[in-house]
Amino acid sequence: MVDKGSRSSNLRSKAEAKVSTTPSDQSELTVDQAKELMQELEVHQVELEMQNQELREAQHHLEDIRDQYTDLFDFAPIGYIILNEKGLIDNINLTACSLLAINRTKIIKRPLSAFMEVNEAHILFIKLQEAFKNGVLKPFELEIKRNDRGSFPALVQGTVTKNIKGQLQCRLSMQDITEVRQARILQQQHKALQNEKEKIQQYLDLAPVVFLLTDKEHKIQMINQKGCNLFGYERVELLGQNWFDFLIYEENGGEDDPSLIDFERKIKLLAPELECKVRCKNGEELIMSWHNTTLLGKNGDQIGILSAGEDITVRTKLEEDKQTYTDNLELKIQERTKELIKALEAEKRINDLKSNFITIASHELRTPITIVMSSIILIERYNSLGQYDKSNKHIARIKSSVDHFVNILDDFLSLHQLDKGIIQINKEVFDLEPFVQEIIADMKGLLKKGQHIVYQHTGSKKLNLDPKILRNIILNLLSNALKYSNDQINVKSSIRLDHLKITIEDQGLGIPEEDQENLFSSFFRARNVEHIQGTGLGLSIVQRYLELFGGNIKFKSVLGKGSIFTIIIPIS
Template structure:
C-alpha cells in the first residue's frame, strides 16, 4: 500500500474530524467525519474560509488568531484554557476541542486541524458541577439546621441554668410565707382566733398564686424556645374579652387602685384570644405591681381601620432609658425594681407573643412618671 492510499484510508475512516486549510485559511480538505459533525456536504465547504465553522461572535477574533498562527506556526492544542465552539450548518453550536498541526509541500504551507465534539464530556462535567452544588447546598442546609439545633440547645440550657438561679431566689419568699403561715395557723385553736386563721390562709393563697405565676412564666418561655406556641385565630368581641380579663385581676389591686378601661372603634375582630389574654394579663399585672395604691391603671383598646392598638398606662416608678434597651430580654429586671418580686420573663413573653401575631410593641416611660406599653396588631379580615 503506497502512502497516498494509506493517507486516504486514515483520512476517510478516522473517527475524529479532520480539516486542512491553506495559508489563506481556505478549506481544501475535510474528512467525512467532520462533514457529518457540522452537517455540510463536501462541496459546501471546500474553498470556504475556515470561519464558516466558527460561531459568528468569534469570527473576527478567529481571523486574528489564524493570521498569528500562520506567521509563527507550531503544532499545539488550540485555545488552551478556553471554551471553544463549532457552528453547524443549521446555526446550532457545540463545544469542541481542536489540535493544530502544520506542514509544507511544494504547493505551499498548510494547516491541519483535528476537531473533537466534546458535548458529552461537557454535559458530564456540568452534571458533576450540579451534583457538587447540590451536595454543597445540602451540607450547608444541614450545617445550618445543626447550628440552629445547637443554638436552641444552648438557649434551653441557659434557660435551665437561669431557672435554677431564679428559682432559688424567687421561690424562697413564697415558700417561707406558706411555711410560717401553716405553723401559725396550727397555733390558733379557738373560735375567736378564726380571723387570724383567715388572714394566714389568704397569705398562703397569695403565695401559691405567686409560685404558679413563676412556673407559668418558665413554661411559656420554654414553649416559645421550642417553637411549640401556635397562633390560633378566631373571631371574638375584644371589649367583652378585655372586661373579662380585668375582672380576673381585681384581687391583685392595691388599696385605692382601679383599672380604667376604654374601647374605641369596632369590637368584633379575628386574632388569637388566648395570646391577647396572656399579653393583657402580663401588662396589667406589671402596671399594678409597679404603681402605688390610689393611682389608676389605664387600659385602652382602639380598633380603627385595619389596626388594633392595645395600650396599658400606669403612673408608677417608670423605666430608665438605659433599662428600656433591654426590657424584652429574658430575665431582665430594671435596677429600680430589684426589690419587687418578679422573674424578668413577663415582658419577654409579651414581646414574643406579639411577634407571633406579626405585631409590634413599644414602650414610653420616664423614671417616676409612669410607663405606657403600646401593642399594635393587624387582625385578620
C-alpha cells in the same frame, strides 16, 4: 537699676580722686618716652576691654544659670518650701503656691502652719524641732488647707542647711498624695472583694450541682469543686479555657444528627435550659442538664453566662432503657385488658410530671422553697418560745412565696411553649370591647387600695384573632401596671381598617432610662423593681406573642411618673 553711664562716671570720679592722692613724677618726658607710654596705655586699654568682655560673658552665663535654676525650682512637679527656724516661709516655688492656691507675694514670711488645722500645725512644729536638731526632716503626712477651697493630704520631707548668712533653714518638699490615698483605698477594696470572692467560692464548692461562670468569649472564669471532681480536672487546668473547645463534646450540634443541640446557637439565644454531652479528662462522656443565666453589665451588655449543671447520664440511660422496656411491653400486652393499658399510661404520665417538676425545681424554684423552709423553721422556733404573734410575718412570706412559685411556673410554661414553637394561632371572630371588660373584671382581685381601671374603646368592635393569645398579652401588660402602680390605670383600644391598637397607661414607678433598652430581654428586670416579685419574663413573652401576630410593642416611660405601653397588631 543704675545704668552703665552713671556707673562709669562714678568709677572715673573714684579713679581721679585716687590719682590726685598719688605722688606723680614731675620730670618732663621726652617725645620717645611719651610715645612709648602711649603705646603701653593703648595695650592696657585693649587688655581692659578684653577683660570687660570676659566679665560680661561670665555675667551672662551666671544669669542663664540663675534662670535655669529658677525654672527648675519654680516649675518642678513637687512643691518646694524654704523655712527658717521660726517656721516662716523664706522662699517657695510656683508648684507649692499652686497647691496652696495663693500668690507667692502673699505667702513669703508667713508661717506654713497657717495652712493647716491646730493638730496638724502641732505635728509640724514638733517635726521641725527634731529636724533642726538632727539635720533631717523625715517623711510624714499632713492635711494641708488650700487658700480658696478644701484641703489635700501631702507627703512632706526635707533637710536642714545653712544659708549664706550662716542661718539654719529647712528645705522641704511637699507632694499632693490624694491619688496615692485613693489607690490605697482601691487596693483595700480589691482585697475585700478578693476575700469575698474566696468566700463565695467556698460556698459554691459545697453545692451538690456544677456551677460554671464563662465570660462573653466563652472562657471559663470560675468553676466549683463539684465540677472539677465530675470532669476529672484540677481547677487551674480549667480556668481560662474555652468552654466549647475544651469540654463540650464535638457531636453536640452536629449536622449529621439534627436531634443534637446546637450549643453555640443556644447560648447566643440565651436558652434558659438545654442538655449536652461533656467530655471528661479520662475520655468519659457525661450527659449534662444546664440552666443558663445571662449576666449583664451596667450598660446592659452581656458580660458572661452563669450555668448550673446536673449530671443526668444515669437518669437518661434509665429513661431510655425504660422507654425501650415500655415499648416491648406494649407489644406483648396488646391483647390484655383496657384497664391495664390505662394503668400503664397513667403511670407514664406521673413519671413525666415528676421528671418535669424535678427539672424546674432544680433551677428556678429553689428561692421560694428556701424562703418557705426558712419561714417554717422560724415559725417553729417562735411557737416553741410562745411568741405566736411573730409567726404572722413568716406566714405571709410563705403565702407570697407560693404566689411567686405559681407565677414562675406560668412564665416558664409560656416560655417553654414559645421556645418549642408548639403554640398555634386559632383565629375566631369576637367582640373586642366585652372581651377586654371581662379581663379587667378578672383582675379586680389584684387591685390595691385606691387603685382602679378606666377602659375606653373607639372604632369597630368585631375582631378576627386568636382570643387566647390576645388575652395572655393583655393580662401580662395589665398585671405589670397593677404591680408597679398605686393609682388609676387607663386602658384604651381601637380597631381601624388594617390594625388593632391597645394602650395601657399607669402612673407608677416608671422605668430608668438606662434600663429601657433591655426591657424585653428574658430574665431582665429594671433596678428600681428588684424588690418586687417577678420572673423578668412577662414583657419578653408579650413581645414573642406579638411576633406570632406580626405585631409590635412600643413604650414611653418617665421615672417616677409612669409608663405607657402600646401594642399594634395588623388585622388585614
